[in-house]
Amino acid sequence: MARILTVWVLTRTVLLLCVLKVLTAPGPDVTSDVAVIYQGWYEVLRTGTFPLDDVTWQYPPAAALAVLSPALLPFMDYTSAFFVLALLADTLVCGLLLYAGRRPGKSLRGAWVWVVGVALLGPTVYARYDVMVTAVGVTALLAGARHPRTMGALAGFGALLKVWPALLLVGTPRARATRSSWGAAAATAVGLSLAFLTMPGALAFLTFQRDRGTEVESLGALVFHVARHFGWRGEVQLNYGSVEFLGPYVPLVSTVAQGLSVAAFCWLLVWRLRARVWSASTVADAAFVAVLLFTATSRVISPQYLLWLVGVAAVCTAFRASRMELPVRLVLAATFVTFLEFPVWFSHVVASDPLGIALLLVRNGLLVAAALLACRNLWRQTVSEPRARERAPAPEEVSRAPRADTYASAP
Numbered sequence: 001m002a003r004i005l006t007v008w009v010l011t012r013t014v015l016l017l018c019v020l021k022v023l024t025a026p027g028p029d030v031t032s033d034v035a036v037i038y039q040g041w042y043e044v045l046r047t048g049t050f051p052l053d054d055v056t057w058q059y060p061p062a063a064a065l066a067v068l069s070p071a072l073l074p075f076m077d078y079t080s081a082f083f084v085l086a087l088l089a090d091t092l093v094c095g096l097l098l099y100a101g102r103r104p105g106k107s108l109r110g111a112w113v114w115v116v117g118v119a120l121l122g123p124t125v126y127a128r129y130d131v132m133v134t135a136v137g138v139t140a141l142l143a144g145a146r147h148p149r150t151m152g153a154l155a156g157f158g159a160l161l162k163v164w165p166a167l168l169l170v171g172t173p174r175a176r177a178t179r180s181s182w183g184a185a186a187a188t189a190v191g192l193s194l195a196f197l198t199m200p201g202a203l204a205f206l207t208f209q210r211d212r213g214t215e216v217e218s219l220g221a222l223v224f225h226v227a228r229h230f231g232w233r234g235e236v237q238l239n240y241g242s243v244e245f246l247g248p249y250v251p252l253v254s255t256v257a258q259g260l261s262v263a264a265f266c267w268l269l270v271w272r273l274r275a276r277v278w279s280a281s282t283v284a285d286a287a288f289v290a291v292l293l294f295t296a297t298s299r300v301i302s303p304q305y306l307l308w309l310v311g312v313a314a315v316c317t318a319f320r321a322s323r324m325e326l327p328v329r330l331v332l333a334a335t336f337v338t339f340l341e342f343p344v345w346f347s348h349v350v351a352s353d354p355l356g357i358a359l360l361l362v363r364n365g366l367l368v369a370a371a372l373l374a375c376r377n378l379w380r381q382t383v384s385e386p387r388a389r390e391r392a393p394a395p396e397e398v399s400r401a402p403r404a405d406t407y408a409s410a411p
Contacts, residue, residue: 011119018123027343030127052201056241061196062160066129086126089135110318117310120336130304133162134311141315148177152184171286213244215300220253225352264293276386281319288312289374296367306335323377330370337363
């Protein structure tokens with residue numbers, strides 16, 4: 001544990017110095033989202049309304065709590081307070097994983113995955129509110145085994161922060177645990193939604209999110225990165241708060257990406273219907289698979305999406321029973337490549353030059369490979385192997401079976 005804490009202190013010091021601009025990270029300034037966008041939203045939200053005229057506001061209503069959270073530290077300026085709160089969220093996750101790792105059936109590998117994964121993603125972690133959402137998701141998953149209602153309430157709250165924590169409930173055991181967790185999630189989400197609906201513009205994010213296109217870092221974007229070298233007449237622009245491709249066939253590729261997400265949902269539904277056995281790690285493993293599938297098929301694979309995966313992966317590897325070790329390693333590799341493509345060499349990605357295309361091929365290829373392996377491992381552990389055991393003859397039947405040489409005929 002001492003080594004984990006030492007690495008955590010050293011890496012987090014570097015990350016904090018980067019976002020405070022004591023050290024300079026290569027590439028574009030990752031803190032502009034906090035200093036410009038978040039702070040602008042903060043001023044609007046303080047008036048009692050959502051930023052309904054700002055198309056970059058594409059988040060569920062509870063995201064307002066994260067944006068307003070620096071008010072908890074009134075003695076600091078907005079950006080510094082935000083970075084400190086992000087550090088506290090990171091500390092909470094690390095502390096929970098260290099505590100969980102010392103319990104029976106658990107391992108400190110989860111804490112290692114979190115400490116290393118956050119460091120690999122770089123200062124972007126502290127410059128997005130996703131670290132706070134991930135802290136809620138990790139807490140929910142770790143509570144799930146013993147307290148399904150708590151898990152559900154946290155997942156419902158997380159879903160109103162940034163939608164994806166709703167996926168954490170896909171692997172809850174059937175019957176009582178599912179009723180408790182899903183019911184608590186629904187009650188929490190509905191209750192909070194009703195509270196936020198009193199503010200103007202609470203649902204504006206739905207329109208802004210619907211109108212997004214294919215972001216340059218997504219899997220589908222690779223089509224246009226290559227097509228630019230063969231005369232494709234589109235362009236790259238800042239659109240709806242992210243750098244996207246605009247032009248011929250972009251709506252088609254966006255539709256295909258959405259179709260892949262629907263296919264991923266169908267696979268998860270089939271898995272849930274056919275799963276026969278739940279181990280100690282199944283809830284976390286299924287959540288990891290779900291988040292991985294929807295990340296890989298998304299029209300937008302922003303750098304902070306990798307933080308979601310690192311958080312859920314850390315919970316998976318905290319369970320000794322989990323078979324997600326290889327997919328988790330692939331995700332960690334993809335996390336480091338993500339740091340290279342943003343912010344280090346983001347200009348190459350935007351330019352669609354050979355280096356930018358290579359980075360995206362590697363990063364997105366790692367995510368796809370991790371998703372396929374994770375699906376296979378989850379299916380084997382919960383569907384294929386239990387069915388094979390059910391079909392195998394009982395030990396007493398094997399002992400009574402005639403030996404093979406009994407059937408050999410005499411010459």
